[in-house]
Amino acid sequence: MLLEVRNLTKRFGGLTAVSDMSFALDEGDIVGIFGPNGSGKTTLLNLISGVYEPTAGQLVWQGRELAGCKPHRIAEAGIVKTFQNPQLFGELSVHDNIAIAGHLRLKRQAGWRRIATLFPLRGKASADLEPRIDHILRLCRLEAFRDAPAASLSYGGEKMLGVAMALMCEPRLLLLDEPGSGLGHDEIRNLDEVLRDLRAHGTTLCVIDHRVGFLGKLADRAIVIHHGAKIAEGPPDDVLRDHAVIEAYLGRSHA
Amino acid sequence: MKHLLWIPLLAVPFVVHDNVVLTILVFTFIAGILAVSFNLVFGFTGQLSLFHAAAFGLSAYATYLSMIHLGISFWLGMIVGVLFVTLISVVIGAICFRFNLRELYFAIVTLAFSELIRLVILNWNSFTNGSLGINFTLTPTLWVPGRGVIPVTGTLMWYYLSLVAVALAVFGYSRIVHSWMGRCFASIRLNDELADTLGIDVFRYKLVSFVAGNIGAAIAGSLYSFYISYIDPNYFSLDQSLAIIAMALLGGREFVAAPIVGALVLTALPHVINVNAEARLLIYGLILILTILLMPRGIVGLLARQRRAA
């Protein structure tokens, strides 16, 4: 088992954004987390990626407790998330954005030896990031914008760059926050390819979306949450036929 | 390529046989170290530290007092000064960054710490001679091929000593800035939350940048105090910190060496334009204002842009 979420709960003052959430992810899973707007999906992701500290519950990652760790520790452990509306280093080039995201790779490869590369006559440690950066640029169809400032990208381009940066972190579990929202058809298809490629390489994916879009086909397990609580879990097709779910989306009358 | 720009500086003393110009340049180079190192923290990591002048003064005191009390040479004394400043910076930086003080808060708390240090130095008369300051009785020595170990005296020797020092500083800091670590600094400056989720230890690299910057200030402090051969608590004054900021801004934040230009202008200005003090104060103020409003990228930034346009 890769990640086990046990009774995870988050309260903001009086409001309970996530209540007593439990589920598990195995190596190579692709899990879709669905739920209407404001159902607590993003909060859940922020809890897992350490942006928020849970009020209660545990996050067991390969038998290690992660709850309460800082985001960079969690990212180092192998959990990386993308943002719903993309976060970038706007004034830097697309290449440099991805290069910054290469920090963990560098750390894993070079360890403390990377300090030595600060001194003369020891080459640039970042050099061996380049092939990887080029690969990701190609994979995400961003080669054309390699040296353009990130701020100049289209919305879709920015989201793609967000994914690209996440990939550069070489996560074992990738959390995607509404990757499809606001994308055109080609961009969706491109994203779909990228995700399938990831699956092929055995990266575990946890994707959230408020609508059951292309994810339905991609995911092999769906978790539906409503008002911060899990109301259904299972194969997408079954889950989406579930009464509670239809209720959550369309209201009681249609039940 | 850009290393070529050091060559004219090496040649200056052969062209300009004028002690005053050379003296101004010595002060410029030492101030340059100060401004360049400050810009690592300010321009590249985005943290407005007002502790820089304190690091400068602390190391000056530490260097001389360790030489007197431990009977060590200037260069060892400088190392003591640097180590001492490093230690203090780690403590203060750790406090500020652990409690995640940002922007104005960081600026004010670092200012508070430097004020406290100034007050201690000022009132610890038995050890620092308080407000009377200390007149140096020692001079640095240097091994010069062919002449053996000789004391560093005279403008010419100081010129080359400080030139080498500032060149090394620029070299060292550009190594950092153009490395993976420089990218970490940039990510913190631009969006530290994102940097955090990408696995960059924001606390650690803020601290590294703060300490690395103060080390530069420490070296500048040891050199400056021995060139003037006098230290007093005014080294810590707020005006010092402000002057450093002005140099960095005037030169340009985005290039490692640019603050040296700011240092040159602000050091030379009082001696180039010969007007009374009030007018000089007026001009200084106008320079700051106009720099920000008309060329926020500083002198070098302006030139660089022109070149790109051309």
Next chain:
Amino acid sequence: MLQLVVGQLLNGIIVGTLYAIIALGVTLTFGITGIVNFALGAFMMLGAYVTWYLSDGAGVAYPIAVPLAVACIALLGLLVDQALFRFTRNNLINGLIVSIGLISVLVAVVLMIWTTTPQNMHYVLPGVFRVGGVIVPKMKAVVFVVLLLVILFTYGALTRTWAGRAAYAYAQKPEAAALMGVRTGVLQAGVAAYAAGLAGLGGGLYASLYSITPEIGSAYILKGVEAAILAGIGSIMGSFVGGIIIGVAEGVGSIFLPSAYNDAYGLVLLVLILLFKPAGLFANR
């Protein structure tokens, strides 16, 4: 001993309100224009000089000289804001540097007009109140009352009037406020002028207590910023309390501890408070 402490408590509170009036200006300008205007200290210095010049030079009665000075400084504040700070909105560093440049310019002008010899205004209200061995100079009491009223008025204006609420709303959420029809430009200019006016008032009252030199501004702006920050920048009443905290810390501190460390007591408090409450005492986040 007790009366010594009580006396310094009172004195600290009075001196503190002078810091507070600057802190108030700092907080307002920061909340609305997103910069910390260090030139407020220089405005205070100017306010003192103008008041002194009007009353001792031009022979205007002090109670009239002060409002006149306030008006002048507020106008100056407005001009400077439109000429300079309009271009550094929400850019802390640039605003800081411009204000520092402005300080040099203003000090230079004062030096050209009045040189550096300290100026002393005639005594407006000599004599002291004696209450059970505790001594409070009459003028200080007056200054305290006036400043207190102004601070309360500001608080009321910001919480009760439309313009005030607009300002508040803007400080919280600029975009939203703009959508709700708050005219940003006017608001910012107005606040800049008001803050300058407050500094000018501080200066005008200062002139009746202490001697005037071109350097006085720097000390007060530092104390003012300290006060605003340890209170939590953005809080009106906070800046008031913050000023008093620093004033009292200095007053009472220098009874029990060496007076040479006077300036340190406020700073130590500031650091401690920020460490345990990084956003300041009265911050609402």
Next chain:
Amino acid sequence: MRQLSRSIGFIVVSIALASWTAAAGAQNVVKIGEIEAQTGPLNTYGWMSSQGMRMAVDEINKAGGFHVAGKTYKLELINPDTQGNPQQAVIQLKKMLEEDKVKYVFGPFLTNIFKGIEGYAKQHDGQFLLMGGATQIHYELGKPGNDYLMRTWNWDAGASGFGTLMVEYLRKKGVKKVAMLMQNDAFGHVAADIYREAFKSAGIGFEENWFEPGTKDYSAVLAKISAGKPDYLFPGYTDAVLYDIVQQATQLGLTKFWLVRGSLGPALKNKDYIDDYVAYIPKYFEEAEKSEPKVAKFIGDYKAFFKTKDFPYDQAPLCSSSCYDHVFMLVEAMKRAGTVDDVAKVKAALEGFTYDGLWKIRYDKTGEEIFNFDIVDVQKGGKISVTHEQPK
């Protein structure tokens, strides 16, 4: 980045040009320099003395200069502003000595400036004279390698020290306890060291209190002091602090003052609240103006020269007039020495006679000045009594 090198080159050249053009000077001109802070918090002395020098130089030149060994010379005054910053002072002094070839430099009054330039000045021992008022200079006088140094002010301590006479004056009044409240800066500590001794040997109790320069509200420390019930308060130097201290002290019931630097201004402003105010005043101009024609003339010239109606009675004694004298005394010494550039001869000449100007000035064998001064005693209501002192 090549632009960078170009801009550096450009500025270097411009500096060079500027300083070279400055170096160009006419013949038969004796350049005298002044290293003083004319702006900044501690500029009173520097500002006033530069005024005195400007007047003197102007008068001498207007009178057609002066004759030494058959040649006629005029004076050229070079007085940059150190702004109290040692770094600037070093550069300015270098400029004077190495480019303008100045041989006679007046100042500084500020200790940190003197400390800042001392290292460099020593290297030019014997090539020029530095005639400053800084108290620290006293400790350097007469030491080997310090022939360039002279001190242009009465020394406080010692047999002919004015401080000793001031303390004596207080002892005669039967004072038992004095509380000092001093700036925590260089001169503050020098003063404390001197007067701690002076009062001890006079058998008067002495208590020290310090404040940060820039302080405006002294009521805390003053309240503490008045709790100790001293007979006299010995407040800091410079009027910038005296006005505030005296006013706030009287409010707290401390009404007797004794000071060795600073003017009568504070006493006169608070004359209804003080009981006694004893001050060392190099010359009490208000009185001298009536009794001494020279002084009356000086005051007239001052008003004419600076186009002002009011003469700074409280500031002038601090030095403008003493530095005014110093220029004339230097010229006189050059005449007597028969040379304008043999520094050693001129120094010997300076030490060889008593100059009778506004002051009676002579130098002792260490090169420290001794001149007559007044002890001015202001009583409640502004009644003033003056004691003239002529140190041996």
